[in-house]
Amino acid sequence: MKSNSHAIKKKFNQIKTYLSLQKNRLKESLPLVYWALRKKQTPLLPKLVGLLTLAYALSPIDLIPDFIPVLGYLDDVILLPLMVKLTLSLIPKDIIALCRSEIRQDFSIKDYKKWYYALPIILIWILIIRALLKGLLTLI
Numbered sequence: 001m002k003s004n005s006h007a008i009k010k011k012f013n014q015i016k017t018y019l020s021l022q023k024n025r026l027k028e029s030l031p032l033v034y035w036a037l038r039k040k041q042t043p044l045l046p047k048l049v050g051l052l053t054l055a056y057a058l059s060p061i062d063l064i065p066d067f068i069p070v071l072g073y074l075d076d077v078i079l080l081p082l083m084v085k086l087t088l089s090l091i092p093k094d095i096i097a098l099c100r101s102e103i104r105q106d107f108s109i110k111d112y113k114k115w116y117y118a119l120p121i122i123l124i125w126i127l128i129i130r131a132l133l134k135g136l137l138t139l140i
Contacts, residue, residue: 022081029084030057035099036091046090053083058121 033050036042042050057080064075088096 019077022077026057026081026084029088030054031103032096032099033084033087033091035103036087036095039095039099041095042091046087049083049090050087053080053087055121055124056080056083058118059125060121061125 030053033053037047037050037054062072062075064071
Protein backbone atom coordinates (compact mmCIF):
# COMPACT_ATOMS: atom_id res chain seq x y z
CA MET A 1 0.00 0.00 0.00
CA LYS A 2 2.72 2.47 0.95
CA SER A 3 4.63 1.98 -2.29
CA ASN A 4 1.44 2.51 -4.32
CA SER A 5 0.66 5.69 -2.40
CA HIS A 6 4.25 6.88 -2.85
CA ALA A 7 4.09 6.19 -6.60
CA ILE A 8 0.84 8.19 -6.90
CA LYS A 9 2.34 11.14 -4.99
CA LYS A 10 5.44 11.00 -7.17
CA LYS A 11 3.35 10.98 -10.37
CA PHE A 12 1.20 13.83 -9.06
CA ASN A 13 4.33 15.90 -8.33
CA GLN A 14 5.65 15.19 -11.84
CA ILE A 15 2.39 16.40 -13.38
CA LYS A 16 2.40 19.46 -11.11
CA THR A 17 5.97 20.29 -12.16
CA TYR A 18 5.10 19.84 -15.84
CA LEU A 19 2.07 22.14 -15.56
CA SER A 20 4.11 24.75 -13.73
CA LEU A 21 6.74 24.61 -16.48
CA GLN A 22 4.05 24.98 -19.16
CA LYS A 23 2.60 27.99 -17.33
CA ASN A 24 6.02 29.67 -17.19
CA ARG A 25 6.62 28.99 -20.89
CA LEU A 26 3.29 30.59 -21.74
CA LYS A 27 4.12 33.60 -19.58
CA GLU A 28 7.25 34.09 -21.67
CA SER A 29 5.82 33.13 -25.07
CA LEU A 30 2.55 35.07 -25.16
CA PRO A 31 4.22 38.50 -24.78
CA LEU A 32 6.68 37.41 -27.47
CA VAL A 33 3.79 36.60 -29.83
CA TYR A 34 2.19 39.97 -29.04
CA TRP A 35 5.45 41.81 -29.61
CA ALA A 36 6.02 40.05 -32.94
CA LEU A 37 2.51 40.96 -34.12
CA ARG A 38 3.40 44.61 -33.76
CA LYS A 39 6.40 44.32 -36.09
CA LYS A 40 5.96 45.36 -39.71
CA GLN A 41 8.51 42.73 -40.75
CA THR A 42 6.35 39.87 -39.45
CA PRO A 43 4.66 38.12 -42.41
CA LEU A 44 0.87 38.05 -42.71
CA LEU A 45 0.30 34.35 -41.92
CA PRO A 46 2.12 34.47 -38.54
CA LYS A 47 0.22 37.66 -37.74
CA LEU A 48 -3.13 35.97 -38.42
CA VAL A 49 -2.25 32.83 -36.47
CA GLY A 50 -0.78 34.96 -33.68
CA LEU A 51 -3.89 37.09 -33.49
CA LEU A 52 -6.02 33.96 -33.21
CA THR A 53 -3.69 32.59 -30.52
CA LEU A 54 -3.79 35.77 -28.45
CA ALA A 55 -7.56 36.05 -28.84
CA TYR A 56 -7.97 32.49 -27.60
CA ALA A 57 -5.54 33.03 -24.73
CA LEU A 58 -7.34 36.18 -23.57
CA SER A 59 -10.85 34.95 -24.26
CA PRO A 60 -12.94 33.99 -21.25
CA ILE A 61 -14.66 31.36 -23.40
CA ASP A 62 -12.74 28.10 -23.85
CA LEU A 63 -13.20 25.55 -26.59
CA ILE A 64 -13.79 22.97 -23.86
CA PRO A 65 -15.40 24.50 -20.73
CA ASP A 66 -13.22 24.27 -17.61
CA PHE A 67 -16.00 22.83 -15.47
CA ILE A 68 -15.77 19.52 -17.36
CA PRO A 69 -13.43 17.41 -15.19
CA VAL A 70 -9.98 16.85 -16.71
CA LEU A 71 -11.07 17.57 -20.30
CA GLY A 72 -11.81 21.19 -19.42
CA TYR A 73 -8.17 21.91 -18.74
CA LEU A 74 -6.78 20.05 -21.72
CA ASP A 75 -7.24 23.02 -24.02
CA ASP A 76 -5.26 25.19 -21.60
CA VAL A 77 -2.53 22.57 -21.21
CA ILE A 78 -2.34 21.26 -24.78
CA LEU A 79 -4.19 23.45 -27.29
CA LEU A 80 -2.90 26.86 -26.22
CA PRO A 81 0.78 25.79 -26.02
CA LEU A 82 0.44 24.17 -29.46
CA MET A 83 -1.06 27.36 -30.88
CA VAL A 84 1.79 29.40 -29.38
CA LYS A 85 4.39 26.95 -30.72
CA LEU A 86 2.83 27.07 -34.20
CA THR A 87 2.79 30.86 -34.16
CA LEU A 88 6.42 31.11 -33.05
CA SER A 89 7.49 28.54 -35.66
CA LEU A 90 5.96 30.72 -38.40
CA ILE A 91 7.72 33.90 -37.28
CA PRO A 92 11.23 34.39 -38.75
CA LYS A 93 14.00 33.74 -36.21
CA ASP A 94 15.55 37.20 -36.59
CA ILE A 95 12.24 38.84 -35.66
CA ILE A 96 11.91 36.58 -32.62
CA ALA A 97 15.43 37.48 -31.51
CA LEU A 98 14.71 41.19 -31.98
CA CYS A 99 11.46 40.93 -30.03
CA ARG A 100 13.13 39.02 -27.19
CA SER A 101 15.76 41.72 -26.80
CA GLU A 102 13.13 44.48 -26.92
CA ILE A 103 11.00 42.70 -24.33
CA ARG A 104 13.97 42.39 -21.99
CA GLN A 105 14.56 46.12 -22.32
CA ASP A 106 11.01 47.50 -22.39
CA PHE A 107 8.55 45.01 -20.91
CA SER A 108 7.18 45.53 -17.47
CA ILE A 109 4.78 43.15 -15.76
CA LYS A 110 2.58 46.03 -14.58
CA ASP A 111 1.38 46.41 -18.20
CA TYR A 112 -0.38 43.05 -17.80
CA LYS A 113 -2.59 44.42 -15.06
CA LYS A 114 -4.21 47.10 -17.18
CA TRP A 115 -7.84 46.09 -17.56
CA TYR A 116 -8.42 47.96 -20.80
CA TYR A 117 -6.28 45.48 -22.73
CA ALA A 118 -9.28 43.13 -22.49
CA LEU A 119 -11.67 45.61 -24.12
CA PRO A 120 -11.10 44.49 -27.74
CA ILE A 121 -11.77 40.86 -26.78
CA ILE A 122 -14.88 41.80 -24.82
CA LEU A 123 -16.11 43.91 -27.74
CA ILE A 124 -15.57 41.05 -30.20
CA TRP A 125 -17.52 38.64 -28.00
CA ILE A 126 -20.34 41.16 -27.56
CA LEU A 127 -20.58 41.53 -31.34
CA ILE A 128 -20.58 37.74 -31.82
CA ILE A 129 -23.31 37.24 -29.22
CA ARG A 130 -25.34 40.09 -30.70
CA ALA A 131 -25.08 38.58 -34.20
CA LEU A 132 -26.09 35.15 -32.89
CA LEU A 133 -29.07 36.56 -31.01
CA LYS A 134 -30.12 38.57 -34.05
CA GLY A 135 -29.92 35.41 -36.18
CA LEU A 136 -31.94 33.44 -33.65
CA LEU A 137 -34.62 36.13 -33.48
CA THR A 138 -35.03 36.07 -37.26
CA LEU A 139 -35.65 32.31 -37.07
CA ILE A 140 -38.45 32.76 -34.52
